[in-house]
Amino acid sequence: MRSLHHYIGGRTVEGRSGRDGPVFDPATGEQSATVAYASADETRAAITAAAEAFPEWAATPPLRRARIMFRFKELVEANIGEIASLVTAEHGKTLSDAKGSITRGVEVVEFACGIPHLLKGEYSDNVGTGVDSWSLRQPLGVCAGITPFNFPAMVPMWMFPVAIACGNTFILKPSEKDPSCALRLAELMGDAGLPPGVFNVLNGDREAVETLLEDERVAAVSFVGSTAVAEQVYRRATTAGKRVQALGGAKNHMVVMPDADLEQAADALMGAAFGSAGERCMAISVAVTVGDAGDALVEKLAPRVRALKVGPGSDPDSDMGPLVTQAHFERVKGYIDAGEKDGADLVVDGRGVSLQGYEGGYYMGGNLFDNVTPEMSIYTDEIFGPVLSVVRRDDFEGALKLVNEHEYGNGAAIFTRDGDAAREFSHRAQAGMVGVNVPIPVPMAFHSFGGWKRSLFGDHFMHGPEGVRFYTKMKTVTSRWPTGIRQGAEYIMPTMK
Numbered sequence: 001m002r003s004l005h006h007y008i009g010g011r012t013v014e015g016r017s018g019r020d021g022p023v024f025d026p027a028t029g030e031q032s033a034t035v036a037y038a039s040a041d042e043t044r045a046a047i048t049a050a051a052e053a054f055p056e057w058a059a060t061p062p063l064r065r066a067r068i069m070f071r072f073k074e075l076v077e078a079n080i081g082e083i084a085s086l087v088t089a090e091h092g093k094t095l096s097d098a099k100g101s102i103t104r105g106v107e108v109v110e111f112a113c114g115i116p117h118l119l120k121g122e123y124s125d126n127v128g129t130g131v132d133s134w135s136l137r138q139p140l141g142v143c144a145g146i147t148p149f150n151f152p153a154m155v156p157m158w159m160f161p162v163a164i165a166c167g168n169t170f171i172l173k174p175s176e177k178d179p180s181c182a183l184r185l186a187e188l189m190g191d192a193g194l195p196p197g198v199f200n201v202l203n204g205d206r207e208a209v210e211t212l213l214e215d216e217r218v219a220a221v222s223f224v225g226s227t228a229v230a231e232q233v234y235r236r237a238t239t240a241g242k243r244v245q246a247l248g249g250a251k252n253h254m255v256v257m258p259d260a261d262l263e264q265a266a267d268a269l270m271g272a273a274f275g276s277a278g279e280r281c282m283a284i285s286v287a288v289t290v291g292d293a294g295d296a297l298v299e300k301l302a303p304r305v306r307a308l309k310v311g312p313g314s315d316p317d318s319d320m321g322p323l324v325t326q327a328h329f330e331r332v333k334g335y336i337d338a339g340e341k342d343g344a345d346l347v348v349d350g351r352g353v354s355l356q357g358y359e360g361g362y363y364m365g366g367n368l369f370d371n372v373t374p375e376m377s378i379y380t381d382e383i384f385g386p387v388l389s390v391v392r393r394d395d396f397e398g399a400l401k402l403v404n405e406h407e408y409g410n411g412a413a414i415f416t417r418d419g420d421a422a423r424e425f426s427h428r429a430q431a432g433m434v435g436v437n438v439p440i441p442v443p444m445a446f447h448s449f450g451g452w453k454r455s456l457f458g459d460h461f462m463h464g465p466e467g468v469r470f471y472t473k474m475k476t477v478t479s480r481w482p483t484g485i486r487q488g489a490e491y492i493m494p495t496m497k
């Protein structure tokens, strides 16, 4: 059995807290490793390593920092097969999906390679006679990232490449369910030439997180996970005086108008609802059909959902891998039971899948509910599994109202051929990311990712320009050089002369 520890100060550091937890292979249900859970003291030692590395790293020219990012990008690309295998072995998603998610992370590294340009400030010549003024952005210090199980490579890579390229040092606390990938990324950052202490991986649970939130040497916290924890992290860390961005859960709706290409909409929904077994914060879990789109769409979806191939993520024939843990499997199953009890029509039932040779794995087939209503728990709650609910509405306004009244506002999409409906939707949807005939509108690395309402606590989206703003603070310098003319002291508010 493998033992997973921490990566601090440029090397593996063994956990000494006496606390650890199991890591499972969801494809077989067997335990594959134990992971150390850091104590408060171990967490403080990691913060010390990051704090000591900060002054020299902050003073390193951005171009030199960028060159390390270039090398890191090459190393991740050269090792993408191995990293994807780590993701599949602990998360369960298919290898091709794992590779795709790593590539989306690499795109953020590519963005961070442009850091000398991104950090350029603004300059005003002669704001007053002989006085110049300019603004610049400087790094914050030690930044912490706390990440969820569902994207063990991509979500950390939304954070640390931008934070580190900006001149900060970083402590990543990955999900205890799939920690191997983060440790490998840290080794590759070291191989790319990053000085010790600039990027650290601390494994653990609540104790490590709470220590990071309280310690005054941590300047900023980036969190991605469930809404309940995101809100708690946001409150505690802002009270402790930190800059915080905390991204939470989602319930993404896709509105299907009667004029939409329904074949295309059905295919889009399949990938968006069932890719990665629905364990994506941008998964579509609600299809809102308008007018007579409902019957036709459900007719197209049902055979597709029945035909989904569920199997180990390492099998290239699998469309969908297992769920992440037994506990999560039970939770998802509980929602399907509740949806049936609440009176929704279970058109396709994915419970009860069993695979020969993989009887211990956490497999669930695709589930399709029709005639779901807004008070049912399968509609209100984020299930985070392969469950698609169809809600029917008579018109566009009714569909938009549904999107806007849900507590979450991560992504929302519309499928239509009507430019007017698409434009209205883009303007009026209360969500941070909107798709028009695009089911999962995840912004590219040079734009920024984030939700509205209870899908994000804080003021900044992640990566892209918002990432640079989050990981730096602005300074404005006003400067005058003595000319030999002495004017004496002035006691009034200076104005332009």
Ligand code: NAD
Pocket: 146, 147, 148, 149, 150, 151, 155, 173, 174, 175, 176, 204, 205, 206, 209, 210, 224, 225, 226, 227, 229, 230, 247, 248, 249, 250, 280, 281, 382, 384, 410, 451, 455
């Ligand atoms: P989670 O909230 O259980 O865990 C996230 C992180 O917080 C982990 O590192 C975990 O160790 C830590 N944590 C858990 N409970 C804690 C507590 N009480 N105190 C302090 N730290 C705690 O989330 P998860 O199950 O790993 O991930 C799934 C969730 O993440 C879903 O809700 C999904 O929507 C969300 N997610 C959101 C986005 C987004 O961009 N908005 C992206 C990916 C995932």
